Amino acid sequence: MTDAATVPTTESAPHCLVEQDGHKLIVTMNRPETRNALSGEMMAIMEEAWDRVNSDDSIRVCILTGAGGYFCAGMDLKAATKRSPSESFESGFDPRVIKGLLKGFRLTKPLIAAVEGPAIAGGTEILQGTDIRIAGESARFGVAEAKWSLYPMGGSAVRLPRQIPYTIAMDLLLTGRAIKAPEAKEIGLIGTVVPDGEALAKAHEIADLICANGPLAVQAILKTVRDSEGKHEDDCWADDAVVGKAVFASDDAKEGPRAFAEKRAPQFQGR
């Protein structure tokens, strides 16, 4: 496996690296000289990676990280000076679905974010499409778009107030100020703070725990959580039962209890 901190960082290097390590797919935004600002190329590679996560049964969990000790500084603001920011919407780009940023498109496998350094604007926006979020203690988060009279088109005006308390979401969205990892954990934007430089290792540790679990159970839990978002709980139980019964009917659901009784690690096949 390539170490993201040692990958080539010239403009000729791919803007995003995708590597499979056993059942894990690691997606690394790779433009460290711009703090991994999002480019069209980077977004296209991420879109392909998300399709691969959803379609490849050998992938059980995905990790999203950034090269060089940075997560992502959002849209490439310098590139945006070369033409009117709104021109991209005139050339067929439909912002109702921004797959690269996981807006209007969801993964069927868990996505873990490993954040070091800045995760600003689009960087904090894509974070909101991840399931488990780990950050080095000096990582910085914020939705800076309003500072440049831009709009958080990655979905934050809709998602952020659903993911963290309303008044804090409004403070972050309207001021554009950045917060450090301990505060981000306090408000529930991220789940775990580790010493700087250890976010990726922690993400692998958590990914390994998930990979050892029954993949059908993991994906079913994710599906129910996603499908029940925003619904009254009484409107969820019918689907919850269908999804749960399918997991209980699987070979893996026989293997799990058998492994427990035989005092050995289960060998799940995903069927």
Ligand SMILES: C[C@H]([C@H](O)CC(=O)SCCNC(=O)CCNC(=O)[C@H](O)C(C)(C)COP(=O)(O)OP(=O)(O)OC[C@H]1O[C@@H](n2cnc3c(N)ncnc32)[C@H](O)[C@@H]1OP(=O)(O)O)[C@H]1CC[C@H]2[C@@H]3CCC4=CC(=O)CC[C@]4(C)[C@H]3CC[C@]12C
């Ligand atoms: C619409 C969405 C989204 O909602 C909009 C945005 O994301 S707006 C982006 C706002 N970003 C910021 O405010 C961050 C700005 N940067 C900073 O504040 C700081 O640099 C930092 C805190 C990140 C780091 O600080 P440091 O002190 O550590 O480092 P610093 O010295 O400042 O920087 C080091 C060098 O890095 C350069 N740098 C940093 N950030 C950027 C940046 N954002 N862009 C360019 N360069 C950056 C800095 O200048 C330094 O360089 P030097 O040379 O050393 O000076 C949009 C989100 C994704 C968009 C889509 C992306 C793909 C597309 C491509 C197209 O062609 C069409 C459009 C689109 C589809 C596009 C559409 C909009 C989005 C969906």
